[in-house]
Each structure stands twice: as structure tokens, then as C-alpha cells.
Amino acid sequence: MAQLTADQLSAPAQADHGHMSVEDSNNNLKLGVWLYLASEVVIFSIMIVGYVLLRINEPDVVAQAHEKLGVGLVTANTFVLLASSFFMVMGLRAMQRGNRAGMLRWIGLTALGGIVFLCGQYIEYSELSHLGIVLGYDLESQWSTLGMRFYAPTFFHGAHVFVGVLWALEVLRRGAKGRYDRNPIGIEMFGLYWHFVDVVWIMLFTLIYLV
């Protein structure tokens, strides 16, 4: 089967060639993104289980880590990501209303939110490394069991934010050319990904930093 590019799928006229309406094409694309996100649910769940098992079996280590970590920076970062999710959905709303300039402004803010979040995560990791909470497995360190279980889900999430920022920039590039003027499905697909990343962080924030 010929592989369709995102450009082809986002062009309404192209969709008619395959005897498929634009709405059907859009629904198929959204189903594809949802299936991808479903696979991500399983991957993140595995990492969360690893952390939860540590939380239950070694509560003292986690309690001490909470003392070291604090919640100030990570709470600010959480607000940034929640705000970026709001910017994202407002960007889609603007495009659906035919407001291309508004869409570019909101999606630009979404990308900025992602960049600020990553900067916050970098600062947090730097502080943790100074405290001795590192990825390596050191039997002499009280944090040896924590490192991997903390960094794996948070870094994997950060990697998703990084990919999301790149995707946002690509949406901006295409949007500036008017690719989404008639069919904003490309923005909607990116939105599904970005909101999912937000949902994952909502759970990680609670499980890792607060519980």
C-alpha cells in the first residue's frame, strides 16, 4: 500500500482520490494517533510500576528524597506544562475559526512552554546530581535504588516534551504556509500528542513528587 505523507493527508483534494472523505481520513488519522498513545500508556505504566514498587518497599528512601527534592520548582514546571496544554487547545480553536495568526501565536506559546519545562527539568536534574541522586547504580549510595526509577520515567517524559517542541515548530512552519487553513487535522494530531504528554506528567507529578 502506498504510504501517505502528512502533506497528502492534510490536503482535502488528495483524500478524494482514495474514495475516502476528508472526515473519514481525519478519523483514521486520529484513530492512528490514539493507538500510538495507547502503546505509550503501556510503556509509561511499566516505568510507573517500577517507581511504585520502590515507593512501597523502600518508603524511607523515597521520604528522604522528597525532603531533598522539594516541590517548588516541579510545581512551577507543572503549571507551565498545564498552561502549554491550554495554549495548544486554543491554537486548534483559533485555526478552526479560520484565525491563522491566532493559531501561530498560541502554538508558538505551546512550544515556548515546552522549552521552559525542559529548562526547569535540566535545573532539577543538576540540583539532584549535586545531592548525589544520580542514574548510576552505586551500592555505597543510599540513592542507588532510586536513581533509575526516578530518572527513567521523568527523562522519558522529558524526551517526549522535546519531540513535542520539535513537532510544534513543524506545525508552526506548515501553519505559516497555510497548510492547515482548510483542514486543521495536523494541528489536532499534534494536540492529541501534546495533551497526552500533559496527562502523563499529571500522573508522574503526583506519584513521584507528592505521594
Place this chain on the structure above:
Amino acid sequence: MAQATHQDDGHHNNTVTLLGRQITVEGGIYTVVFVALAILTVIEVVSAEGLKGAIHDAPDAAATLQAIKAAILLVIAVIKSTLVIWFYMHLRDEKPLLAVVLLLPLLIAGLSILYLLAIPPGGYSL
């Protein structure tokens, strides 16, 4: 010419009915959801910090308080996640199939977590 259909399903309305009252705000339901997410996050952090102090002050009841703390925080996190999925990811407007696509791996992951939690930390001894 074929175009993406767009229904005026309320997402583009700046007026939202909340607790029986009509509120007009730029962004409509999306802004209301964002404010709700922010408030819930503040409640989450304040609850976590408050209960952490209570656990520290009452070591005898630490296990119970920790369980209560975990339950409260997880309920809030699930509410926040549901708000994002329902409104921002538009699951409320989609076909039920997409809800199944999301819930099935969650169910499998949840059962797997319960299975793993049932294994003793030191493994089984004969």
C-alpha cells in the same frame, strides 16, 4: 470542494454554563478547564505538604495518614487527567471506540500493576 467538517459543538462558544450559572470568558470551556486544573494542582500540593507535616507529627498513625494522602492525591490526579482527556483531547465528542482504545491498555496496565504489587519484595520462598 471537500473541507473538514466542523461542528459548532460548544467548543467555540465563550459562554459556559457552570453550576447552573452562565459564564462568559474568552476561550469558553477550555479556559474554565485550565482554571480548574490550576486550582486542583494547588489543592494537591497544599494537601500533600499539609499531610506530610501531619505524618511527621504523628508517627503512630503514619501508615494510615500516608494511605489517606495517597488516595486523596490519586483521586485529584485522575480528575485532572480526565479533564484533559475529556475536554482538551475531545474524547467527549469522539466515537466510543477511542475511549476503548485508551481504556483497554489502562486496564491491562492496572491489572499488571496489581499483579506485581502482590509479589512479596523478597520473592516467594518455598
